[in-house]
Structures are given as structure tokens and as C-alpha cells.
Amino acid sequence: MTRVGYRIALIPGDGIGAEVVPPAAAVLQAIGHRHGITFDFDEFDWSCQRYVHEGAMMPTDGIDTIRGHDAILLGAVGWQGVPDSISLWGLLIPLRRAFHQYVNLRPIMVFDGVRSPLTAAKDATRVDGVDFVIVRENVEGEYSEIGGRMNRGLASEQAIQTAVFTRPGISRVAEYAFGLAAGRRGRVTSATKSNGIVHTMPFWDEVVSEVAEDHPGVALRSEHIDALAAKIVLEPAAFDVIVASNLFGDVLSDLAAAVAGSIGIAPSGNLNPEREFPSMFEPVHGSAPDIAGRDLANPVGAIWSAAMMLEHLGHREAATEILDAVRALFVDGIRTRDIGGSAGTAEFTRELLKRID
Incomplete structure (x- = not known):
């Protein structure tokens, strides 16, 4: 050997x-x-x-x-x-x-022998076959260093945090997600909030859609982050690969780990x-x-x-x-x-x- x-x-x-x-x-x-x-x-x-x-x-x-x-x-x-x-x-x-x-990869799986919080629900079958992956953009997005605080301690105190989304940053994490999905069940769900976040999220949607055109064998669906969080609880078995920005991916992956039974078993x-x-x-x-x-x-x-x-x-x-x-x-x-x-x-x-x- x-x-x-x-x-x-x-x-x-x-x-x-x-x-x-x-x-x-x-x-x-x-x-x-x-x-x-x-x-x-x-x-x-x-x-x-x-x-x-x-x-x-x-x-x-x-x-x-x-x-x-x-x-x-x-x-x-x-x-x-x-x-x-x-x-x-x-x-x-x-x-x-x-x-x-730049890729934070978080697989989510409900193991046989591990009780998901959803198991006690009326329709416990929804945890059957839960096996999906969250692909989180890991180095830019909402976790930027741009911003600061002014007038500390005064009535006019303010804090400014600037999110930074770049075309290369979105493209490469989306490419990874689509490549991963092509070897799995061929479905990508993109987490967005383009109805409320007026600049960065429409840009995210546009770039992810452009990457999708190069992967005709993979289906793309965009979901607003609030609705997506609910569906991960209600229909966790419906997902294959979820691609999300730094903040959205961070929050979704902990939620999904809890659905799988415990954050103690969650890797990244x-x-x-x-x-x-x-x-x-x-x-x-x-x-x-x-x-x-x-x-x-x-x-x-x-x-x-x-x-x-x-x-x-x-x-x-x-x-x-x-x-x-x-x-x-x-x-x-x-x-x-x-x-x-x-x-x-x-x-x-x-x-x-x-x-x-």
C-alpha cells in the first residue's frame, strides 16, 4: 500500500x-x-x-x-x-x-436514530430523506469591515455598516454551488431578499442567474430569506443545495442544524x-x-x-x-x-x- x-x-x-x-x-x-x-x-x-x-x-x-x-x-x-x-x-x-x-460548506442530514424536533410533528414524514447542503459565501457580503460608529454616548450616536458584494465573489460561490448540485440532485435554491434590500440583493440575484445559464442541467429557484427559513422547517426534505450570502448562510445553517436534531452534530x-x-x-x-x-x-x-x-x-x-x-x-x-x-x-x-x- x-x-x-x-x-x-x-x-x-x-x-x-x-x-x-x-x-x-x-x-x-x-x-x-x-x-x-x-x-x-x-x-x-x-x-x-x-x-x-x-x-x-x-x-x-x-x-x-x-x-x-x-x-x-x-x-x-x-x-x-x-x-x-x-x-x-x-x-x-x-x-x-x-x-x-470563500466557500463555507455546511451539510445537513437527519440520521437514522437521531430524533429531529420535527419528528414529533403531526406529519413526521417530512424529515425523511433530509439531506441538503448550504453553500455560504464566506469572505464578503454583510461581514465587511467598512463602516463605523460616530458620536458615541451622545443622543445622536449612530452606527454604519456597509455590505460589500462583488461580481467575482458572487460568481465563484454560485459556480461552486451549481457544480455541487450537478453531482447531487440537480437543484439550487438561492437565498435572497431583493424585495426589501434594494441594491445588493437584486445584484446577487442577477449574478446567480447568469451563472445558472452556464448550468442548464441544474434547476434554480430563488427564495426570500424569511420564506426560505420557514420552508426549511416545514419542508426540509425539499432542498438539495442552498446558496446564500455570508449573513443569510450563517443564520440558515444553524436553523437547519437544529432541524437535523442538534447543532452538536453539525460540521462545516x-x-x-x-x-x-x-x-x-x-x-x-x-x-x-x-x-x-x-x-x-x-x-x-x-x-x-x-x-x-x-x-x-x-x-x-x-x-x-x-x-x-x-x-x-x-x-x-x-x-x-x-x-x-x-x-x-x-x-x-x-x-x-x-x-x-
């Missing part, structure tokens, strides 16, 4: 990030042993704790330090006493932008599709200070993110085996507390490693 090796930057971050990254790394090592893949992990202490002690989420040369890695596996960032704006703009956004990770990939720079993979559950250190964290979000990393690196079969092992545990009733089980982080990880081995 020809072995292939990768160098991975591990950033456990804060709270339960330090509890879910080790299971994900252990799963990578186990599946790698089966498939002739080796991993060298370099761990970095970039976090809110570092900010408290050193005044920065990461060192000034942090970007250059991990530029040569094959991928980044992140646990979570955020902690009490440190504003979220600092944790986001001091670590996540600089990494996403420096490494041109911050992708540089051209592979010129490392892509970053992270669960979306956050640092969860209320359960940190109590063996309650669900490691599936991080483990699924690691599987996405494997697929991005070209090892789809290995990634599929990880998800198959997770499915088998769920069906057998081995679940963490957030999805109706009793297993702790360590127990779930041990059982999963047994299945993989």
Missing part, C-alpha cells in the same frame, strides 16, 4: 473545542491506518485564553506559520469576558480571508476550492462554556468536519467510512445527551473507534 501523509494544524480553541478536537484527531489516525494515510498534527493555543494573557487571539505571524499546512482543524472559539467580535475578527475571519476560504468546511491555501474545518456548535469540562460535548460535529477534510484532500472512501460508523452508532442507540442518549464524549469516541478499527 502506498502511504500518503498530511500535515494538519490543530486549533482546539476554547471550551469544548479542547474536548472534541482530540476525538476527531484520533478518528483520523484510525481511519488513516486503514487507508494508508498518515497525519502529522501541529497544535496551536490560539484562543480567547491566549487573548486574555497575551492580548491577541493568535501571534502576528500566525497566518504565515500555518500557510504551508495541508488543512486546519478547529475546535471552537469564544469565552466569557471576551467579546465575540474579538474572537471572530481576531482569528476566524483573518484565517478565512488570508487563505481565500471553510474551503479554498482551488487548494492554493489550506482549508479549515470546524464544528459549528461553539465553545459551550456551560458544559465545558463535563464530558458532555458531542464530538460528532468535529468528527464529521474531519471527514469533510478527508474528502477535500481526496479520500472520499475514508470519509464515507467515518460517517457510516457514526450512523451505525446512532442506530444502535449510542448517542450523546444532546440527541437523546446518555454517552459522554469519551464513551462515544471509544465506541466509534471500535467500529472503525
Whole structure:
């Protein structure tokens, strides 16, 4: 067997990030042993704790330090006493932008054995076959740095935030979404709000429609974000690929993760599709200070993110085996507390490693 090796930057971050990254790394090592893949992990202490002690989420040369890695596996960032704006703009956004990770990919799936909140609804069949992907534009849109605050503390105080949408930015994320849909069920839903946001959203609609013309085998439907949010709850199985701006994609993906049963199982990939720079993979559950250190964290979000990393690196079969092992545990009733089980982080990880081995 020809072995292939990768160098991975591990950033456990804060709270339960330090509890879910080790299971994900252990799963990578186990599946790698089966498939002739080796991993060298370099761990970095970039976090809110570092900010408290050193005044920065990461060192000034942090970007250059991990530029040569094959991928980044992140646990979570955020902690009490440190504003979220600092944790986001001091670590996540600089990494996403420096490494041109302009696609945020968030798969949504209702697993057998996991109870969706919709399961208790009168028509529980609507959760059958839920399997869609949200493609979120990740580096521009509503999350721009343009703007500011004036007259702080005065009656006339004001805040201005300018959203920035560019033709290249919209085109490339739409191209990714249509390419993804072509290999799935051939349907793209574009999230918009062009009836109320008068400049950026009509522009978004126009560019997405232009990209659609180059993909005649994929059907495009545009939905206003408010109606789309309702339909994700009412008809989640109707969706294939959803493409959305930075803010809309952020909100929709957390809503969709809740529909799937728990935000604890939700993964994400911050992708540089051209592979010129490392892509970053992270669960979306956050640092969860209320359960940190109590063996309650669900490691599936991080483990699924690691599987996405494997697929991005070209090892789809290995990634599929990880998800198959997770499915088998769920069906057998081995679940963490957030999805109706009793297993702790360590127990779930041990059982999963047994299945993989």
C-alpha cells in the first residue's frame, strides 16, 4: 500500500473545542491506518485564553506559520469576558480571508436514530430523506469591515455598516454551488431578499442567474430569506443545495442544524476550492462554556468536519467510512445527551473507534 501523509494544524480553541478536537484527531489516525494515510498534527493555543494573557487571539505571524499546512482543524472559539467580535475578527475571519476560504460548506442530514424536533410533528414524514447542503459565501457580503460608529454616548450616536458584494465573489460561490448540485440532485435554491434590500440583493440575484445559464442541467429557484427559513422547517426534505450570502448562510445553517436534531452534530468546511491555501474545518456548535469540562460535548460535529477534510484532500472512501460508523452508532442507540442518549464524549469516541478499527 502506498502511504500518503498530511500535515494538519490543530486549533482546539476554547471550551469544548479542547474536548472534541482530540476525538476527531484520533478518528483520523484510525481511519488513516486503514487507508494508508498518515497525519502529522501541529497544535496551536490560539484562543480567547491566549487573548486574555497575551492580548491577541493568535501571534502576528500566525497566518504565515500555518500557510504551508495541508488543512486546519478547529475546535471552537469564544469565552466569557471576551467579546465575540474579538474572537471572530481576531482569528476566524483573518484565517478565512488570508487563505481565500470563500466557500463555507455546511451539510445537513437527519440520521437514522437521531430524533429531529420535527419528528414529533403531526406529519413526521417530512424529515425523511433530509439531506441538503448550504453553500455560504464566506469572505464578503454583510461581514465587511467598512463602516463605523460616530458620536458615541451622545443622543445622536449612530452606527454604519456597509455590505460589500462583488461580481467575482458572487460568481465563484454560485459556480461552486451549481457544480455541487450537478453531482447531487440537480437543484439550487438561492437565498435572497431583493424585495426589501434594494441594491445588493437584486445584484446577487442577477449574478446567480447568469451563472445558472452556464448550468442548464441544474434547476434554480430563488427564495426570500424569511420564506426560505420557514420552508426549511416545514419542508426540509425539499432542498438539495442552498446558496446564500455570508449573513443569510450563517443564520440558515444553524436553523437547519437544529432541524437535523442538534447543532452538536453539525460540521462545516471553510474551503479554498482551488487548494492554493489550506482549508479549515470546524464544528459549528461553539465553545459551550456551560458544559465545558463535563464530558458532555458531542464530538460528532468535529468528527464529521474531519471527514469533510478527508474528502477535500481526496479520500472520499475514508470519509464515507467515518460517517457510516457514526450512523451505525446512532442506530444502535449510542448517542450523546444532546440527541437523546446518555454517552459522554469519551464513551462515544471509544465506541466509534471500535467500529472503525
